[in-house]
Amino acid sequence: MLLSFLVFLTLLLLGMPVVFAIGIGGLVYFLTQPELQLTMPVQLALAETQNFSLLAIPTFILASNLMNELGVTRRLLRVAYALTSFVRGGLAHASIILGFLMGGVSGSAIADATMQARLLGPEMVRKGFSKGFIAALQGFAGLLAVAIPPSIGLILYGSIGQVSIGQLFAGGIGLGVLMALIFLFTVTILSSKLPAKEGSFDGAQILYALRDGFWAVLFPLLLLVTLRLGVFVPSEVGSAAVVYALLVGVVYRELSLERIGRALSNSVRDVGMVSFLIAMAGVLGYGMKWEMIPQQVSRFLVGVIEDPQVALILILVSLLLLGTILDSTVMIIMLTPILVPAAKALGIDLVYFGVLMVMACAIGLLTPPVGLSMYSVCSIMGCGIQEYVREGWPLFVAALTTLIIALLFPQVVLFLPEVLFRR
Numbered sequence: 001m002l003l004s005f006l007v008f009l010t011l012l013l014l015g016m017p018v019v020f021a022i023g024i025g026g027l028v029y030f031l032t033q034p035e036l037q038l039t040m041p042v043q044l045a046l047a048e049t050q051n052f053s054l055l056a057i058p059t060f061i062l063a064s065n066l067m068n069e070l071g072v073t074r075r076l077l078r079v080a081y082a083l084t085s086f087v088r089g090g091l092a093h094a095s096i097i098l099g100f101l102m103g104g105v106s107g108s109a110i111a112d113a114t115m116q117a118r119l120l121g122p123e124m125v126r127k128g129f130s131k132g133f134i135a136a137l138q139g140f141a142g143l144l145a146v147a148i149p150p151s152i153g154l155i156l157y158g159s160i161g162q163v164s165i166g167q168l169f170a171g172g173i174g175l176g177v178l179m180a181l182i183f184l185f186t187v188t189i190l191s192s193k194l195p196a197k198e199g200s201f202d203g204a205q206i207l208y209a210l211r212d213g214f215w216a217v218l219f220p221l222l223l224l225v226t227l228r229l230g231v232f233v234p235s236e237v238g239s240a241a242v243v244y245a246l247l248v249g250v251v252y253r254e255l256s257l258e259r260i261g262r263a264l265s266n267s268v269r270d271v272g273m274v275s276f277l278i279a280m281a282g283v284l285g286y287g288m289k290w291e292m293i294p295q296q297v298s299r300f301l302v303g304v305i306e307d308p309q310v311a312l313i314l315i316l317v318s319l320l321l322l323g324t325i326l327d328s329t330v331m332i333i334m335l336t337p338i339l340v341p342a343a344k345a346l347g348i349d350l351v352y353f354g355v356l357m358v359m360a361c362a363i364g365l366l367t368p369p370v371g372l373s374m375y376s377v378c379s380i381m382g383c384g385i386q387e388y389v390r391e392g393w394p395l396f397v398a399a400l401t402t403l404i405i406a407l408l409f410p411q412v413v414l415f416l417p418e419v420l421f422r423r
Contacts, residue, residue: 004029026283048282058271059238065263070249075213076101082209088191099141103148113142117380131383136392146362147176153358161340165234166227170416171355179402186398281333308346323364
């Protein structure tokens with residue numbers, strides 16, 4: 001197993017796409033194990049994508065692309081700006097609120113950050129914001145998509161770890177609200193460096209924006225209600241979300257064959273990327289199970305660390321460090337089968353653990369040297385990594401503060417699951 005990991009890391013450092021590095025690392029394991037058939041990697045890759053609960057991923061991806069094409073994003077931006085245009089640095093605050101609202105549409109931190117940078121970046125530059133600050137702000141605002149339903153990271157964790165996706169969605173909302181508030185507070189502290197406010201409080205404008213964007217804002221709430229009432233299971237609620245997105249397009253009168261075609265095209269690409277990752281990770285993951293690595297990790301943590309809180313801190317710190325070199329999706333797919341048994345053995349609530357784990361993995365998307373969201377927003381804004389780090393470190397501290405508060409006060413995550421699901 002050690003040789004497989006070395007091959008994987010070497011290929012990764014040489015610049016090979018991570019999905020191929022994982023697949024080759026898994027194949028190397030089977031080549032060094034004569035008792036395992038060489039036909040197994042192909043069988044495992046196919047079998048890994050046949051998980052029924054994973055049907056939620058392509059349907060939610062399609063729903064998010066449809067809503068983006070059918071005018072939802074523009075209306076959510078109108079809501080966000082109406083709520084913040086009367087404060088200093090209004091567009092910065094609007095970015096956080098838009099990230100919170102978009103989390104219920106995109107489900108992906110990278111997609112959210114990229115979209116917001118393209119949408120708000122040019123206007124923020126025109127208003128006098130620095131490019132490094134814009135890149136960092138949109139990147140960290142995208143983290144909110146990791147917590148707010150339908151988070152793709154939470155779906156992956158729940159599907160692989162056999163944890164209730166509905167309860168994970170409810171727990172993610174608590175963490176998402178906390179993170180949004182801390183980001184808004186951080187931007188307020190930085191407001192002396194931001195452009196002056198552009199208008200005064202306008203209740204009529206806010207009411208108009210909320211009424212116009214009502215069906216878009218309602219989406220995450222409907223997800224939770226239908227899951228809680230048992231109307232849909234997670235694999236079905238994604239399909240219902242697609243129908244809802246089409247109905248929203250009809251209501252907003254923006255439904256067209258051209259827009260549906262673009263949404264389908266983008267969805268095929270996105271689903272293909274995630275499915276390929278899951279398939280290749282299944283090959284390498286089988287080697288971990290064969291070597292009983294999950295059991296070894298559990299025994300180590302239980303034997304060496306008696307306090308579950310200390311063990312959780314150690315795991316989260318490790319994930320934050322690992323996130324600097326690995327993509328969050330890859331980490332969730334590869335590490336969930338290892339860490340869920342360890343968390344269960346330590347007596348840590350798996351919903352609580354999953355929400356914190358997924359967020360810790362996602363923060364790595366914004367840290368050098370391999371932060372995909374970081375490179376994406378910097379490329380769009382045309383700024384260097386040094387400027388991004390210099391302007392964005394307060395937001396990084398804010399993200400870490402969110403994790404620390406959730407560690408100290410678990411009810412931040414567990415309150416809604418306990419209320420909605422009567423755990």
